[in-house]
Amino acid sequence: MTANIRSLVAALVGSAVAVTIIAVSATTIVDHRTTRLHAERELDQRTLLVAEHVRAVIQTDVMLLGRVADHFAGRPLPAPEAADADREVLRAMLRDADGVDSLWVYDERGDAVLSTAEERLGRFSVADREYFQAARAGERLFLSPLIWGRVTGGFFFVVARRLEDPSGAFRGIAVAGVPAGRFADFYRRIAGDENASVAIRKLNGDVVVRAPLPTAEPAKGWPAESYIQERLTEEAGVYERTSTIDGIGRLYAFRRLDPEGLVVIAGRPLDALFAPWWSRTLLVWAVGGGGVALSLALSVLVLRGARREADALRDALRAVRESEERFDMAVAATTDGIWDWDLRTDKVRRTARMKALYGLADHEMGDDSREFWDLLHPDDAPDLRAAVQAHLERRAEQVEAECRVRHKDGTWRWLFVRGRAQFGADGEPLRMVGMMTDVTERRERELLVQAAHRAAEEEKERARHAANHDPLTGLPNRAYLTERLAALTEVGTADGARQAVMLLDLDDFKAVNDTLGHPAGDELLRIVAGRLRSCLRDGDFVARLGGDEFAVLVPSACGTACGTLALAERIVATVGQSAVIAGRRVRVGCSAGVSVWTAAELEPEEAIRQADVALYEAKRTGKNRVVLQGCGDMPSSGRRDGTA
Incomplete structure (x- = not known):
């Protein structure tokens, strides 16, 4: 073999080695990027699942505290020594809840009134707690940062709701205590990784939930040079950091929750995410290294001389077959077809x-x-x-x-x-x-996310209905009536168009409760609600204000006062019919105060005040009657009082 041929062979072998190294390196880099993108997409999907779970759970907790607030509506908070009956009611509510550890009620001074966690409370105050101070300052709902419980001896956070009397004055707070591991357990189940990390922060950086848990209550606010704080304007994102809690490097995904004002951060260790990539990389380099070694061996054999060319050629052919077999094995080891x-x-x-x-x-x-x-x-x-x-x-x-x-x-x-x-x-x-990749699991995860989103929307709708309706009668409540009046003011009405509002109060209702008991009273209120519905026309609106008080809003009253008066008299007559409750026939009267106004005459709030004055007059002058304040037939500058 001549020197030129040997040089040519050496050049070809060198080129093959270089090409192999470049190909293996490129394959490794592309595979790494693909693995990274897949991990980011999967982590983002799981973070979305956690976020929807957090939203649904918080809405459930808000509904639970709403039931507690309704339980104490219209009456003072009990003294701790006389709170056994209320404690049992709260425990019954707690049994229906999922993941709430305890319910607490504190008075306007921050002193504990009752709790589902113990039979008797010693002297215990939360006046120094942020959630109490926020409620006293006027916030109706508050989600606390992570707290070390002085009573429970563990980490937890609370969802607090302000308690008010009918005038809106501060009466205290109702608190749901939630263990710190509530959302962390959910995420680790769907991640399938005990080293998975999850944190829930407020938009100001305060920690609400963290796993793994810190050794003490976390500092308030965002840490220095926080990555997420700089990107709070974004809905979601992915980044890589080493945890300051346990020193583990993780890939994190975050998602902002609006209007809850929270940021959900979920992470998985980089070692776990890239373990399959390392296995594939080692296999590819092993196959590539084998190919390089065989090529070098082949060049040595070829360069020994013409005397061994035949043997060298045979070995080269065998080496090629073995390389192809190894390549087939590498392809078979991948998840792609x-x-x-x-x-x-x-x-x-x-x-x-x-x-x-x-x-x-x-x-x-x-x-x-x-x-x-x-x-x-x-x-x-x-x-x-x-x-x-x-x-x-x-x-x-x-x-x-x-x-x-x-x-x-x-x-x-x-x-x-x-x-x-x-x-x-x-x-x-x-x-x-080309290639084919099985993406069935990702498709199924997308379906799960869509199902979770639908469930959250349904839960939100149920919460909205519960917040706007009376649970006893199913009628709209006072808050819904206020909302309708505000909408009526914003939309406005044509000049001269009339509206009417009726305030109704049952006469001698207390006697039914005293003689037949509160269940009978509740049944009577449901009957009255049904009778009120039967009297209304299209567009009329009825609400229960509390106790035995109701209101009817007529957005488009008739052109004469007598028409509105006739509707009120029909309501009084219908409500006043007898009913059979608990095997006994009972009858209660109904007094009504009616206010008719035009947009040019009065604001809705003043019209309600006039209707309240008219109701007081109906009660004072004999009950079971209607008193009318304001008449649509009079000029806008005047007003007429009528009694039926």
Whole structure:
């Protein structure tokens, strides 16, 4: 063998080694980026699940505290020594709740009145707590930062609600105590990783929940140079940090919760996320290193001289076969299926891994391209065929599509298909090579996220209905009436258009409670509510204000006062009919104060005050009657009082 030939062989071998190293390096880098993107998408989806879970749980806690507030509405808070009955009511509410550790009630001084956690309370005050001070300052609901419990001896956070008397004055607070691990346990279950980290912060940086837990109550606000604080204007994001709590490097995803004013941060250790990538990388480098070593050995054999050329050539051929086998093994070890479609013969070479995506053994699928199209979902076939045709006509850079294929077990599996064609010198497509990835789990996770979102919306609607309606009668409550009046003011009315508001109070209702008991009184209130509904016309609005007081809003009153008066008299007569309750016939009267006004005469608040004055006059002058304040027939500058 001449020196020139030896130099040529050495150059070729050197080039092959360089190409192998470059190819293996590029494969490793691309695989790393793909793994990183997959991990970021998966972590973002799981963070979204946690965020929706947090939103639904907080709404449930708010509804629970609303029930506590309704329980004490209209009456003073009990003394601690006389709170046994109320404690049992709160414990019954707590049994219906999920994940709430205890319920507490504190008076306007911050002293504990009663709790579901113990039978008797000693002297205990939360006057120095942030959630009490916020409620006293006027906040109706408050979510506290992470707290070390002086009584419970563990970390927890609270959801606090302000208690008010009918005038709006501060009476105290109702508090739901929630263990610190409530949301962390949920996230670790869906992450399947005990080292997964989760934190929930307020927008000001205060920690509400953290796992792993710190050794002491976390400092208020955001830490110095906080990554998330700089991106609070964004709804979500992903970043990488080393935890200051346990020193573990993690990939984190955050998601802002509005209007709750929270930020959910979830993370997973980088070691766990990239463990599969390390395994694949070691395998690829092992195969590449084997190829390089064989190439070097081949060059040594070739350069020894012509006398051993035949043996060297045989060894080279064997080395190539072994390299191809190792490459096939590396491909088989990946989760993707690879295919090679010869467009001239319409034959497809498929790897065993690709066939396994269908649940088929290697011998159960041949090389006919129609086998793929026959197993494709009929709804997905047109889109995929269009994507292939667009690429073959060079209208698309490559084929990318997600489609369903029938698995051997009869189920439909989602596959992500990617392919690229090779074209000849004349521009005709010769072959197409690509891969397939099973994305069924991601699709199912997306369905779970959608289901969680729908459940959260339904929960939000139930909470809105509960907040605006009386649980006993099902009628709108005082808050809903106020909202309707505010809307009536904002929309405005045409000049001269009349509205009416009626305030109703049952006569001698207390006697029913005293003689037949409160359950009978509740049943009577439900009957009255049904009778009020039966008297209303389209557009009229009835609400229960509390106790035995009701209100009727007539957004478009009739042109004469007598029409409004007739409606009020019909309501009084209908409500005053007898009813059978607990086997006894009872009858209560109804007094009504009515105010009729126009937008040019009065504001709704003044009209309600006039109706209240009229109701007082009806009660004072004999009950079971109607007193009218303001008359739509009079000029806007005047007013008329009438009594029926």
